[in-house]
Amino acid sequence: MAQHVLYRLLLAVPVLFGVLLLGFLLLQLVPGDPATVIAGPMAPPAVIEEIRRELGLDKPVIVQFFLYLVRVLQGDLGHSLISNTSVIEELAAAVGPTVELMVACLVWSVPLGIAMGTVAAVRQGGLLDRVIMAFSVAGVSMPIFFIGLLLMQYFGFVWQLLPFIGRGGPLWSIDGLRHIVLPAVSLGLIFIGPVARMTRTAVLEVLRADHVRTARAKGLREKTVVLKHALRNALIPVVTLVGLQAGYLLGGAVVTESIYSWPGVGRLAVGAILSSDFPLAQGAIMVLALAFIIINLIVDVLYAVLDPRVQRS
Amino acid sequence: MTQSAVSAGSGAAPEAPPLLEVRDLKTWFKTEDGLYRAVDGVSFAVRRGRTLAVVGESGCGKSVTSLSIMRLVPEPPGIRAGGQILLDGEDLLEKSQVEMQDIRGQRVSMIFQEPMTSLNPVYRVGEQIVEGLVKHRGMSAAEARAKAIEMLGLVRIPSPESRVDSFPHEMSGGMRQRVMIAMALACDPALLIADEPTTALDVTIQAQILGLMREIQARLGTAIILITHDLGVVAEMADDVVVMYAGKVVERAGVRALFDDPQHPYTLGLIDSIPRLEEKRDRLSTIEGSVPHPQRLPEGCRFSPRCPLATDRCRNEEPPLRQLRDGHEVACWYAPIDEAAA
Numbered sequence: 001m002a003q004h005v006l007y008r009l010l011l012a013v014p015v016l017f018g019v020l021l022l023g024f025l026l027l028q029l030v031p032g033d034p035a036t037v038i039a040g041p042m043a044p045p046a047v048i049e050e051i052r053r054e055l056g057l058d059k060p061v062i063v064q065f066f067l068y069l070v071r072v073l074q075g076d077l078g079h080s081l082i083s084n085t086s087v088i089e090e091l092a093a094a095v096g097p098t099v100e101l102m103v104a105c106l107v108w109s110v111p112l113g114i115a116m117g118t119v120a121a122v123r124q125g126g127l128l129d130r131v132i133m134a135f136s137v138a139g140v141s142m143p144i145f146f147i148g149l150l151l152m153q154y155f156g157f158v159w160q161l162l163p164f165i166g167r168g169g170p171l172w173s174i175d176g177l178r179h180i181v182l183p184a185v186s187l188g189l190i191f192i193g194p195v196a197r198m199t200r201t202a203v204l205e206v207l208r209a210d211h212v213r214t215a216r217a218k219g220l221r222e223k224t225v226v227l228k229h230a231l232r233n234a235l236i237p238v239v240t241l242v243g244l245q246a247g248y249l250l251g252g253a254v255v256t257e258s259i260y261s262w263p264g265v266g267r268l269a270v271g272a273i274l275s276s277d278f279p280l281a282q283g284a285i286m287v288l289a290l291a292f293i294i295i296n297l298i299v300d301v302l303y304a305v306l307d308p309r310v311q312r313s
Numbered sequence: 314m315t316q317s318a319v320s321a322g323s324g325a326a327p328e329a330p331p332l333l334e335v336r337d338l339k340t341w342f343k344t345e346d347g348l349y350r351a352v353d354g355v356s357f358a359v360r361r362g363r364t365l366a367v368v369g370e371s372g373c374g375k376s377v378t379s380l381s382i383m384r385l386v387p388e389p390p391g392i393r394a395g396g397q398i399l400l401d402g403e404d405l406l407e408k409s410q411v412e413m414q415d416i417r418g419q420r421v422s423m424i425f426q427e428p429m430t431s432l433n434p435v436y437r438v439g440e441q442i443v444e445g446l447v448k449h450r451g452m453s454a455a456e457a458r459a460k461a462i463e464m465l466g467l468v469r470i471p472s473p474e475s476r477v478d479s480f481p482h483e484m485s486g487g488m489r490q491r492v493m494i495a496m497a498l499a500c501d502p503a504l505l506i507a508d509e510p511t512t513a514l515d516v517t518i519q520a521q522i523l524g525l526m527r528e529i530q531a532r533l534g535t536a537i538i539l540i541t542h543d544l545g546v547v548a549e550m551a552d553d554v555v556v557m558y559a560g561k562v563v564e565r566a567g568v569r570a571l572f573d574d575p576q577h578p579y580t581l582g583l584i585d586s587i588p589r590l591e592e593k594r595d596r597l598s599t600i601e602g603s604v605p606h607p608q609r610l611p612e613g614c615r616f617s618p619r620c621p622l623a624t625d626r627c628r629n630e631e632p633p634l635r636q637l638r639d640g641h642e643v644a645c646w647y648a649p650i651d652e653a654a655a
Contacts, residue, residue, distance in 0.1 A: 210427050211430060211432055213425070217383055217423045218417065218445045219417035219448060221414060224444075224448075236435075
């Protein structure tokens, strides 16, 4: 198991390199010039030229990337062009809220999605199955910003039940909890559909398996058959799906954080890209990529826990 | 009819009521293409401590018959279209699924053809044996585990104390089938249904598993219904035999009578297609044609399109199962057959 984790961690190195390179190249394509940003719109061309030389922006792109890579390897992600604070500090402050949001989202949406999918599978073809599947399709089809805006409009603005701007403090405080409800619900709603659908498919398939027939032949209660012998096995593909959807979740987090002014990495990334703050944008992208890798690592470990056949390979 | 079925086979034991009696069982399936009469009026009886073999080609309804006894046929699409399945006089077809949960695994157990997929891959084999003991016998976890180890020993799994914690993928097919047998017999059922228990196994392992089943039967007195297409297995294991064709019983006899004096042309064909060492033949004899599609069953005798003896009567009128002599019944207009003609 430890070996397996180590192997996956090693694989993360080329992935991170690729993300850095792609992010770097994409940022070159974004309109906006960092030197102009720093100097301000009214600065004379000579000043802008000077700043450009200082930042190394006059060198060829490939050289710039190499220099950046060397600094990253030394643990230096540079300074924000806007606030001049260290990128690492900015990121460190934003990671906590993002992790909070992810956990708050997964903690309700994955179990509920699994429960809904299981019920739908057991009641296949029935009314409950159709209602659940319609709900899942709606969840998958609606863009997250739309769900977010709807929730914000009604629960926040019209009925004034919950706050909808920013973070209210640590999660263990009442205010912190109240603030996270709407973002976590918005983000979870897009996640619940795929989980419910996958669970339904997987449970239906396992229910037809030989070993489920054996479980029934033993005289076990139907509840035991479904929960112990079908669901446990069905969770294996569901967990895989959750891993695959991690990118989806991170993308959703970027949008959710922006809508609700949640002070996380996603909002930081969007702000940095919009203001051509290249070092900060690069750093944020790197953190999001790392999050993706870590989620998949957790999924791998879970996978081995759920399926004893995996541990050997 | 009941009594004649019971007195079949070797030995003239006093007529105790049979443990299980299947009477005119009809299990149909309603599919989009129409009605599928998988089992269509099957009757047989199993005596305590004896082995009844149910023989036939794939698709003849023998597996559906066994699943019907366990009430494991999914409904829908399955339909209980008629008949009775009497276990100690109680009709299993009248039971609710919840009532059946107390019968399955406790009074009637079943093992299946595919040992590789019949155990749950994510639980240790001990855990899978323990479940039934906890449910049916109300044992504590520790008692059930001790019993599971005892059962693994009974089915001759080496070092059962450590094997009890193995996962199925850590075992061979033969070992897994032993685990299945241990699991099925853990609660000491009166009847074990074995659906092609050795078909998926190597020949040497087959012999071991069959030997094991016989030995356990002798020790525990379990009655066995052995579902198989292999007449070699029948000869080795069975006391009584039921031959099925296209959802019907075509012949029923004691095992000696069946092999010495087969009466139905289908049974004859089956016996003829067994390869024999002492005969020199270039080709094995086969039964021409194949089992009819369940939705396009022929008129009259269902075997008539493949039968070398079939006449117009066979193609128009379905022959009933009738008694030729004590304990030997056959559904053919031309029985007893003159064997020379066949």
